[in-house]
Amino acid sequence: MAELGELLVSAVAAGCIYGLMALAYLLILRPTGIINFALGEWAMLGAFAAVAASGDLLLPALQLPHAAAFAVVLVVTGLIGALVEVATVRPLVERGAPLLSPILALLGVLVVGLQVGTLVGGTEALPSPPPFGFRRVELGPFAGTPQSYYTIAVTLGVFIAAWVFFERTIWGKRFEAVAINRRAAALMGINLRQVGLLAFAASGMVCGVVGMLAAGASGAFYQMGLPLAIQGFTALVIGGVGRVEGALLGGLILGLVEALAARYLPIPPTLVLGVPLVLLILFLLVRPTGLLKAREGGA
């Protein structure tokens, strides 16, 4: 029982990271229809920004407190998102390019992001001490590190904020309107440019949260982006692209399946590596819309 408690905390914390990545996809995908695979690299850049801002290796002089470092990371990755939208996506969309064009352009952004990451951070893993230290913390039957509980708490905060945004604010309604029918939304006076820009900036900020949390857990590493992009995409497919809660649900399911398979499936560890991909393929075949359906109309 104690063992399951340990496993659950780490699996849920991992699932939260996947869920956040899925949310970052969703924020762009809902209003624009674009799948942005460069998200993983944004999270990687966020992790490097986190290491730099907390002053461990890149800029030893700069030793911001955690909250300030967090803010810096959000600004950096939010700007990256906005900049990418303005520089690569907007020109293509406004010239009426097919949807595939911005997706390919964003793959280019992925490569650029990876190279920038190696230039900034080098090819060694850069450690970043966890903001709340490292020890075993037991809460009832559960046991985890401060960083794993922190990850879960921050993720809940982000998802509550996203839910309030979509369900309770006029901006959220605009996003939904654009998602349901782009042309009609434009005719109703919704500024598509603003929605697009905000979607990319918000997605960038969510990637920044991921980078910050990942850096505190196992440091910043130039190759950390692609796995995050794949894990987030898998979580998105599982949970469904229609609703914010779906991203979190998909992430948690992926995290739990991964951990339970690695721990209890009586198969060689090399085969366990394939379990998340089997899950992805199963969902694409059997339930391509994911577990949670979009409300009214759908995308």
Place this chain on the structure above:
Amino acid sequence: MKVSGTLIRLTAGAVAIAAVSTLPALAADPIKIGVITDETGRAAFYAQPVTEGVKLAAKEINAKGGILGRQIELVIEDDGGKPDVSATKARKLVDAGVVAFISNSSSPATQQAETVSLETKTPHITPANSGETLATELKNPYFFQLGPLASTQIKTLMSYTRTRKFKKVAVVGDNSGLSKIIADVFEKSLKGNGIEVAVAEIIPMGSRTAVPQMQKVRAAEPEAIFQAGIVGPQMAQFFQAYHQLGMKQPILASFNLSIPSYLKVAKDMMEGVAFIDAYDPDKPKTKEFIALYKKEHGDEPFSLPGYGYDGLHFIADAIVRAGSTDKEKIRAAMASTKGWSGVMGAKGATVNLSDEDRRGFDPEGAVVRLIHNNNHGPAIHSGTK
């Protein structure tokens, strides 16, 4: 004021004397020695410190008047760790007139550069590469390997393992190519020594936690854990899970943990980890090297610069023994090296080379060290007996 004036005059005098004494050396052309390093690629994190050692040795030799009355001039090229580029860079060095060159980049890059040393008949050494077949794959009489072979390192770790009398162990790595190779070698050698591998686990690259894998390891109740990992974040997760799950088993690791950057990925979590190295900080020659390095750089060296330092001293020694900068004569001097010793290797270890065996590292020369206070600590075991 007066005192400092005298001091200045004294210093100026000393500088003038030093300049005069090195004049004959300056009069002759310098001896060019090539270095292929990796400054930007995947081997950079070990190639760069090794090259630092080469530079330190060049400075030391030149300060003492050089060799054969001539100064040494290093010609350094960066191959980015890429085998195809490495051969091109080797050719560039030979065209620049080097009498010998050193490969500090990755083993595959060195393998490619060998085609050039063979073709151009240029003495070529690798001081640090541990690739098993570097000196046997190609019949290249101009190439010499001074670093400890991977098999020597594993045998040394197994010899240490026998002294600990483990019966049942675990092997944990990641899914990078190199880690898989190390984990395989660990498993085979452990079984060969009659030790049961109770569980072999992989922490996949990009995973966010190693708790499931380490729970499996804990449940198998091994007496020790062999760490075969390479990738930094997964190494960090291994140590985090180990501590979080309250595990106490001794950890034995590959020679990768002799690379200092790993000390930072899991700071404060690696106390007592045993790893393989080829460097004993208590050896007199090594102590001299440490003092010299400290004077130059201000901090203590890890083992990596020692490889490069030995590499250049080995070439300089061969040139002196050859009494000439003729490439054939240098090669012959290298191939007849007997009982040469440098900074690297356990106490009493020597480098021996011949035309039949161009792998010079003493089979009994590798050591097992412990990590202590986030640093590489003392050597506690050496040799394979």
